[in-house]
Amino acid sequence: MVYAPKRGAAVILLEDGPYGAPALFDRPLRRVMAYDLADVPAALAHLDRARADGAWVAGYLAYEAGFAFEPHLFDMAGDLGGRPLLAFGIYDAPSDAAPALAQARDGASDVAVTAAAPLISFDAYTRAFDTVMAYIAAGDCYQINLTFPLAARLMSGTPLGLYGAMTLRQKVGHGAFVDLGQGPILASRSPELFLRTSAAGRIEARPMKGTAPRDSDPVLDAELAEALRASAKGQAENLMIVDLLRNDIARISRVGSVKVPTLFGIETYATLHQMVSRVVGDLLQPPSMASVMPALFPCGSITGAPKIRAMQIIRQVETAPRAAYCGAIGWMGPDGASSFSVAIRTLQIARPETGPNIGSNIGPNTGQEILLNVGGGVVQDSTAAGEWEEALWKARYFSTLPQMASG
Numbered sequence: 001m002v003y004a005p006k007r008g009a010a011v012i013l014l015e016d017g018p019y020g021a022p023a024l025f026d027r028p029l030r031r032v033m034a035y036d037l038a039d040v041p042a043a044l045a046h047l048d049r050a051r052a053d054g055a056w057v058a059g060y061l062a063y064e065a066g067f068a069f070e071p072h073l074f075d076m077a078g079d080l081g082g083r084p085l086l087a088f089g090i091y092d093a094p095s096d097a098a099p100a101l102a103q104a105r106d107g108a109s110d111v112a113v114t115a116a117a118p119l120i121s122f123d124a125y126t127r128a129f130d131t132v133m134a135y136i137a138a139g140d141c142y143q144i145n146l147t148f149p150l151a152a153r154l155m156s157g158t159p160l161g162l163y164g165a166m167t168l169r170q171k172v173g174h175g176a177f178v179d180l181g182q183g184p185i186l187a188s189r190s191p192e193l194f195l196r197t198s199a200a201g202r203i204e205a206r207p208m209k210g211t212a213p214r215d216s217d218p219v220l221d222a223e224l225a226e227a228l229r230a231s232a233k234g235q236a237e238n239l240m241i242v243d244l245l246r247n248d249i250a251r252i253s254r255v256g257s258v259k260v261p262t263l264f265g266i267e268t269y270a271t272l273h274q275m276v277s278r279v280v281g282d283l284l285q286p287p288s289m290a291s292v293m294p295a296l297f298p299c300g301s302i303t304g305a306p307k308i309r310a311m312q313i314i315r316q317v318e319t320a321p322r323a324a325y326c327g328a329i330g331w332m333g334p335d336g337a338s339s340f341s342v343a344i345r346t347l348q349i350a351r352p353e354t355g356p357n358i359g360s361n362i363g364p365n366t367g368q369e370i371l372l373n374v375g376g377g378v379v380q381d382s383t384a385a386g387e388w389e390e391a392l393w394k395a396r397y398f399s400t401l402p403q404m405a406s407g
Contacts, residue, residue, distance in 0.1 A: 001032070001039035001046075010089050012058045013100050013163075014331055015175035016193075016339045022097035025058040025331065028089035031180055032059075035084055037077050040068035043086050044289040050090045051334045057289070058331040059088030060178060060186065060343065061297060063322040069294040070308055076315045083323045083348075084183045094331070100160075104177065107161025108168055112404035116150040116372055116395055120319060122388055128317040129384040135313055136380055143240045144304040144313055146387065147375025149320055150395060153367035155404045159349045162401070163187040166347075169400045170270045174341035176329045184371075186324055188346035189397055191269055192276075194299045194328045197287035199335035203249060203280065207241040207301045208342070209377050210234030210275030213393045214268070225273045229266050234275050237377040238264060242277045244300035244307060252295045253281035271396035287336035293328075299342045302326040304377065324348050325373040345397050347372050372398055 010028045017023025029050075034043040040061075047057045065085040067073040077085070118125075125148055132144045154162055163177040170189045178186040193206040212228040215221040228234050242260060250258045262278035285291060304310030325348065330340030350369040374391040 001034050001036075001043055010181050011100070011177070011179045012089060013097055013104075013177040014058065014329070014339075015097070016173055016341065017094055017097065017331065018333060018337065022101060023094035023331070024097040024100050025056065025089055025091045025094050028091050029055065030090050032086070032088045032090065033084045033182070034065070034086040037065075037068040037074055037085065040065050040086055041290065041294070043088070044293055047088055047090070047332070048288045048290050051288075051332060054334050056091045056093055056331060056333050057088050058091065058094075059086070059180065060324055060329040061086050061293065061327045062324050063298050063302070063326040065327065066298040066311065069297065072308055073311055076312070078315070078321055080321050080323050087178075087180050087183050089180060101167070104160050104164030105168060106164070107158055108165035111157030111161045111165045112155045112402045113162070113370065113398070114153045114155060114367070115403055116152040116370075116398050119149045119151055124319070125388055126384045129378065129387060131317050132313060132378050133382070136378070141309050141313060142305045142379065143237060144310050144378045145302050145375055146314070146378050147318060147322065147326070147373050148391065149371055149373045152370045152372070152398070154349060154370055155367045159185045159187060159368070162347070162349070165401055166397070170345070170397045172269065172345070176341065178329060182351070184324060184348040184350060186329065186343070186346060186348060188329055188341065188343055190329070190341040190344050190346060191267065191274060192301065192342040192344055194330070194340040194342045195292065195296060195338070196340075197283070197292065197332075197336055197338045199333075199337045201283040201286060201336070203253065203283055203287070203292070205245050205249065205279045205296070205299070206276055207238065207245050207279065207299070208274050208276045209238040209241045209301050211376065211390055211393065212273040214271055214273065225266050225268060228273050228275055229264065233379065233381060235264055237379055238275050238277055240305045240379075241301045241377075242279060244305045245279050245296075248296045248300065249279055249281045252285075252291060253283055257282035271400070272393060287332070287338060289332060292338075297328060298326060299328070302342060302344065302375075322373060345394070347398070
């Protein structure tokens with residue numbers, strides 16, 4: 001585990017910050033990075049000690065950090081290619097995000113990216129899909145969230161400007177930009193809340209499962225949303241994850257307090273309609289990183305059900321680690337209030353070898369590698385072609401960005 005003093009870039013911009021407003025976390029007291037599974041619980045405890053001393057924490061957990069919380073998964077994390085399992089800053093307090101958001105949007109006009117291309121073929125995806133379907137048929141699992149990576153390059157502009165371009169095209173509740181000075185730079189337009197806690201010990205999750213594309217014709221668009229609302233497949237996918245999260249939250253909540261106030265709601269975004277439910281509960285003890293994360297992380301909406309078996313199958317069939325994708329990005333205050341998103345619709349931007357950070361332009365013919373991932377819940381009546389197409393729908397948030405041919 002690395003406890004680094006303040007140096008280099010260590011900027012986290014969270015649009016779902018304290019008090020429901022965007023917040024900027026910069027000028028950290030120190031950074032906390034974990035690269036080994038054995039260090040993840042100690043890192044969470046360290047963050048809680050900092051909070052007990054009055055500090056705020058902000059950052060992210062990679063998907064594979066969840067292997068640290070379950071003995072059956074501990075030896076399965078694999079190599080993340082030098083990317084951290086956990087990366088947080090410790091801060092005196094958040095500050096006004098308006099100047100950073102303005103800087104991001106000002107830089108949007110300089111941004112151009114190459115088209116994103118899948119890093120696996122449809123045939124390879126079909127083989128993984130067929131393996132998943134065999135496990136479902138055998139009764140090992142009910143749903144598996146099967147994902148795959150795509151790659152692109154940032155050919156002009158900055159990572160912050162890229163985030164600004166994304167904000168202008170996709171309005172979401174949980175946007176985040178993370179540059180901690182090492183590891184990838186993250187630009188996330190996640191619509192999904194992983195968990196939110198209050199200082200009084202209330203916890204809320206909003207699992208998102210079930211997707212339909214938008215249409216430019218308002219009548220057809222409304223019909224697509226209504227079809228999703230009534231979809232037996234969408235409801236089945238969503239309900240499985242609601243049940244999983246209800247059970248996870250119940251492990252750390254007062255008996256009888258866990259409720260589902262919203263089931264099968266529809267939320268509409270720039271490129272997609274999404275089915276969203278809401279699960280709430282009252283925690284048994286004051287919120288902390290060390291109590292909440294081991295019980296709930298990673299979010300069931302990006303694993304499948306049952307969670308542990310789903311994660312084992314995902315590790316078998318997916319060819320590359322997810323890293324920050326499908327992890328959680330957010331903050332927790334000294335009083336236990338927090339908000340973390342599910343890191344979907346999230347770009348992992350490689351840091352240039354020469355070290356330019358936030359606000360530094362790159363040459364027009366070089367480019368920084370961008371990794372993005374897409375996927376969806378595979379259930380008994382899924383088809384490989386249908387799931388592949390739905391996954392690519394979810395990449396439309398990236399394809400609307402200004403494009404430049406590669407090479």
